[in-house]
Amino acid sequence: MYLERYDKRWRKKPFFLLICLLLILLCSLIWYTLKHKRWDASMAFLCDMQVGRKNFTNTNQVDLLRDVFLQRMQYEQPQTMKPPRMDVLMITPWFAPIVWNGTYNIDILNAQFHQRNAHIGLTVFAVKKYTMFVQTFIDSAEQFFMVGHKVTYYVFTDRVSDIPALTLRDGRKLVTLEVPSYQRWQDVSMRRMEMIRDQSRQKFIHEVDYLVCVDVDMKFTDDVGVEILSDVFGTLHPGFYGTARQHFTYERRPESTAYIPSDEGDFYYAGGYFGGTVEEVYKLTSYCHDAIIKDKENHLEARWQDESYLNKYFVYHKPTKILSPEYLWDNNYGVPGVLKRRRFVAVPKNHNAVRN
Ligand code: 5GW
Ligand code: MN
Numbered sequence: 001m002y003l004e005r006y007d008k009r010w011r012k013k014p015f016f017l018l019i020c021l022l023l024i025l026l027c028s029l030i031w032y033t034l035k036h037k038r039w040d041a042s043m044a045f046l047c048d049m050q051v052g053r054k055n056f057t058n059t060n061q062v063d064l065l066r067d068v069f070l071q072r073m074q075y076e077q078p079q080t081m082k083p084p085r086m087d088v089l090m091i092t093p094w095f096a097p098i099v100w101n102g103t104y105n106i107d108i109l110n111a112q113f114h115q116r117n118a119h120i121g122l123t124v125f126a127v128k129k130y131t132m133f134v135q136t137f138i139d140s141a142e143q144f145f146m147v148g149h150k151v152t153y154y155v156f157t158d159r160v161s162d163i164p165a166l167t168l169r170d171g172r173k174l175v176t177l178e179v180p181s182y183q184r185w186q187d188v189s190m191r192r193m194e195m196i197r198d199q200s201r202q203k204f205i206h207e208v209d210y211l212v213c214v215d216v217d218m219k220f221t222d223d224v225g226v227e228i229l230s231d232v233f234g235t236l237h238p239g240f241y242g243t244a245r246q247h248f249t250y251e252r253r254p255e256s257t258a259y260i261p262s263d264e265g266d267f268y269y270a271g272g273y274f275g276g277t278v279e280e281v282y283k284l285t286s287y288c289h290d291a292i293i294k295d296k297e298n299h300l301e302a303r304w305q306d307e308s309y310l311n312k313y314f315v316y317h318k319p320t321k322i323l324s325p326e327y328l329w330d331n332n333y334g335v336p337g338v339l340k341r342r343r344f345v346a347v348p349k350n351h352n353a354v355r356n
Contacts, residue, residue: 068112070108070112070115075105085100087338088324090103097321097322099321099323100324100326102340106226106227109225110226113226114148114149116209118150118209119150120151120208120211121151121153121208122145122146122151122212124137124214124216125179126162126163127156127181128158128159128188129354130217131159134155134216135166137216137220138153138168139166140219141153142172144221146226147225150171151171152172152173153168154175154204155176156179157176157177158181177195179195185355190301190309192213193292193309196281197282200278200285205278205279209277211276212228213273214273214328217346218328219346220344221345222341222343224327228321229276229321232274232283232320233274233321233322233323234267234273235273235274236267236269236322236324236325237270238330239333240268241267245262245266246262248265248268248311249303250268251304251308256295256308257292257300258303258308265315266314266318267322271305271310273327273328274310276319276320284310287313287317288310288313291309326339326343328344329344330345330346331345331346
């Protein structure tokens with residue numbers, strides 16, 4: 001009796017096999033989609049669901065929080081009555097740190113960011129002849145940028161075949177993103193906002209935690225590490241860090257969306273170095289691009305293109321960290337005493353040769 005039933009069932013063997021196969025396929029599909037999600041992002045989603053269905057579960061959002069803790073470390077005690085730097089501003093009135101050499105302990109910061117397994121994206125544009133800067137840029141970044149952390153270089157270019165194949169350290173990779181090249185250099189510069197916005201949405205949000213967005217005609221000459229990371233950060237322009245606000249080269253025409261009155265503004269930030277979490281960089285680039293387009297419709301273009309719109313953004317969306325000019329220097333400004341290190345410096349360029 002049992003045997004008979006057993007036989008009958010096994011006559012449907014192909015059917016069962018098919019079901020099994022489909023189940024396996026479904027499982028691997030689910031695993032594959034979840035694998036690429038960042039842990040905290042998917043957890044946040046789960047948490048939201050639990051908040052929505054409080055009655056069906058005992059788990060609280062706070063029970064899912066991860067403990068980030070440090071091992072025993074030995075280092076010099078911070079001294080309440082003895083600030084590490086007396087010659088520079090180390091904190092803004094809205095409590096954002098300004099990063100100068102001597103103000104932070106990189107070992108503590110590295111330990112924290114390693115625990116969080118932070119993945120950093122470094123975006124750079126090499127359009128037209130600017131592909132000539134890529135090799136030096138990447139080679140120097142391999143030596144000095146976020147050493148020991150996970151890094152993805154995103155190189156936006158119109159000349160994909162000009163990007164050299166480079167050997168990178170463990171945990172680091174280079175992704176080339178093909179983009180249109182605009183005829184006007186002003187558009188090459190300004191459209192970076194639109195392209196970073198688009199890729200933040202489509203790609204970066206799934207791949208990295210933080211973005212660092214910089215000029216390519218540059219070279220790392222000293223350490224740039226996780227001390228720069230924060231929700232949203234800007235960098236003091238090397239030409240204006242000691243300047244009074246009314247002399248900043250902000251956009252001063254009230255008709256422009258980038259307009260900043262002469263009695264407003266904290267610092268003059270450089271267009272060639274900003275960043276933050278992917279979410280914050282999305283908000284920043286989205287705002288700047290929208291402002292650029294609005295001005296374009298009115299046949300306006302701010303005085304220093306994307307830099308002007310970035311400065312406008314930071315007047316009303318205060319950065320949570322600010323990098324000192326150590327992080328963006330040009331040797332044409334000499335080497336002042338406050339500058340203990342030059343970490344990222346402009347590569348001298350023959351303007352006629354690279355821009356025509
Ligand atoms: C070309 C002519 C004039 C100005 C800029 C360009 C240009 C800029 C270009 O042809 N290709 C290109 O990729 N760029 C990107 O915009 C580079 O990433 C570059 O670092 C950035 C800003 O332009 P820079 O570096 O020439 O601007 P400055 O103010 O640093 O001299
Ligand atoms: Mn530049």
